[in-house]
Amino acid sequence: MATMGFEFDGATFARGGDGYEPARSAAVWNARTPERFPELIVQAASERDVVAAVRLAKAEGMTIGVRAGGHSWAGNHVRDGGMLLDVSRLREATIDAAGMTATAQPGCPGNEMLAALLAHGRFFPAGHCPGVCLGGYLLQGGFGWNGRIHGPACMSVEAIDAVTADGELVRASATENEDLFWAARGSGPGFFAAVIRFHLRIYEAPKVIANGVFTYPLQELETVFRWAAEVGPEVPRDMELMVFIHRDESGEAEVAVTGPVLSASESDATTALALLETCPSRPRAKLAVPRVDVGLADLYAGVHSSYPDDHRYCVDNIWTHAPVDELLPGIERIAETLPTAPSHMLWMNWGESPDRPDMAYSVEDETYIACYGVWADPADDQRFGGWATDSMRAMEGAASGIQLADENLINRPARFVTDANITRLDEVRAKWDPGGRFHPWLGRP
């Protein structure tokens, strides 16, 4: 297809033309499609399309928003004016099981990559939900399975191939275009080049996958969160201890504790799961499943049930190391104001990443708290649309920053990298994208 003098293997849609609106709304997984309208949508069907699209944007003086899996809650890449460059059709992955490396195009869903790796006895810390693609996930950090062992997934990126604002295809790694590589690992929705391929380090697959699940009545909230805060530093790194506030099947708010383990041995899994039994509320559990052996597909299905497709979302988050006494009033407020199911609050014991290298990603803390407002009816936008933002704003005095994974910068700008790193990001951006071809974050502090 020829568009403005450039040839594309894929399709293009001009604003107001046939197919434009379906292409625009399909670019965001959240059913709340932003009221922002690019002038041109390019659906790249090949890597050379990405080069052509950036060159077209340069020739026409257009800004660019890049979409991979479209799972940005805020629809970051859908902006007014300019080009929406959709790379979701670039979804190829290659695996070198013996060499412990893989490559992936940005539209490759992390869960599909992980399933292919497991078939080879290999592993990658892909995200927790099916459909999240490696494009946005790896650029923003990436909190995935066994992320507490391997660190945020961006730590396992060894190089990228990207089309720069000039329309040139470059490799960036620890030894080539180092500053671009530094920025690619953590700048997330503010990255200033279009990535067409990631080069990844992969790992041995875990030997045991299991989970423990306990649910408690809301009266146990304080006891459960005090316990979660206390045991946080002891949680083995092969377990993700997560505490949720959500609604049970009857619509009652409850507290749920889960501890998926992806362990190297049976004894590691047993030790980790035993921790879940130490909660003082244990005798009053509504449901107690100390251990269930599962496959990764079961874990994905469990997570997906809290994030149904075709629903409307508002999401926000904080990192914190504040004492639990300081956090409890905010958590209680969240429980009191929780919207309809499957809206929920997540508490995750994270701690610092092991051996974090110098990269843009630089803000993380002991505990991660996020609110996910979920509803189906557009008529409820007014009612539920501010819940996550308001809940996190009420707790921001206790926050050390946010994760870009669940960013809500358009409504609540907050610190997502250190002050030194935001300064350096601005400098690196000014070098690689002096004309502002690629959109920066939707908001920043």
Ligand SMILES: Cc1cc2nc3c(=O)[nH]c(=O)nc-3n(C[C@H](O)[C@H](O)[C@H](O)COP(=O)(O)OP(=O)(O)OC[C@H]3O[C@@H](n4cnc5c(N)ncnc54)[C@H](O)[C@@H]3O)c2cc1C
């Ligand atoms: C249901 C659900 C579950 C989630 N679970 C997790 C989780 O477990 N762990 C976690 O860390 N995150 C999670 N997230 C957050 C998710 O990882 C981020 O929103 C991530 O950015 C999604 O990547 P994507 O490619 O699917 O989305 P996109 O919306 O396509 O990408 C997000 C942004 O990244 C940039 N971008 C994407 N691709 C490129 C590219 N090729 N070149 C340059 N810039 C690009 C763009 O600015 C784009 O707006 C979840 C999100 C959802 C909706």
